[in-house]
Amino acid sequence: MHEFSFAYNIFKVAEATALKYNAKKITEVILEIGELTLIVPELLQRSFEMATTGSIAQGAKLIITITPGKIKCRDCNKISAVSLTRDAQLTGLQLFECSHCRSNNTEIIEGKKANVKNIKIQE
Numbered sequence: 405m406h407e408f409s410f411a412y413n414i415f416k417v418a419e420a421t422a423l424k425y426n427a428k429k430i431t432e433v434i435l436e437i438g439e440l441t442l443i444v445p446e447l448l449q450r451s452f453e454m455a456t457t458g459s460i461a462q463g464a465k466l467i468i469t470i471t472p473g474k475i476k477c478r479d480c481n482k483i484s485a486v487s488l489t490r491d492a493q494l495t496g497l498q499l500f501e502c503s504h505c506r507s508n509n510t511e512i513i514e515g516k517k518a519n520v521k522n523i524k525i526q527e
């Protein structure tokens with residue numbers, strides 16, 4: 405499951421940071437996820453709970469912020485926002501169409517990454 409390995413990685417990052425500060429407990433993990441990672445927040449929440457059971461992050465709150473995707477057009481060089489609406493998911497290809505000139509010759513420049521922004525710990 406995509407979300408589970410992802411949740412586990414988040415946990416490892418948070419744990420490494422917490423250990424560096426000699427924390428006893430992680431109480432909150434703040435996460436930023438690009439919209440184009442296609443991660444389902446509800447599944448991620450559940451996976452995170454599973455991944456942290458019995459660890460110093462057990463019961464930690466996972467706060468997820470979704471950052472929008474952006475593409476850059478190779479034809480007109482303009483940047484378009486990509487939003488994964490229901491319709492767009494059904495017609496995958498149109499998703500990466502330049503909203504200025506309708507070209508499909510685009511590249512993703514934002515929205516495929518996820519990172520731990522911050523964690524809150526108890527010492």
Ligand SMILES: [Zn+2]
Pocket residue numbers: 477478479480481482502503504505506507
């Ligand atoms: Zn364009």
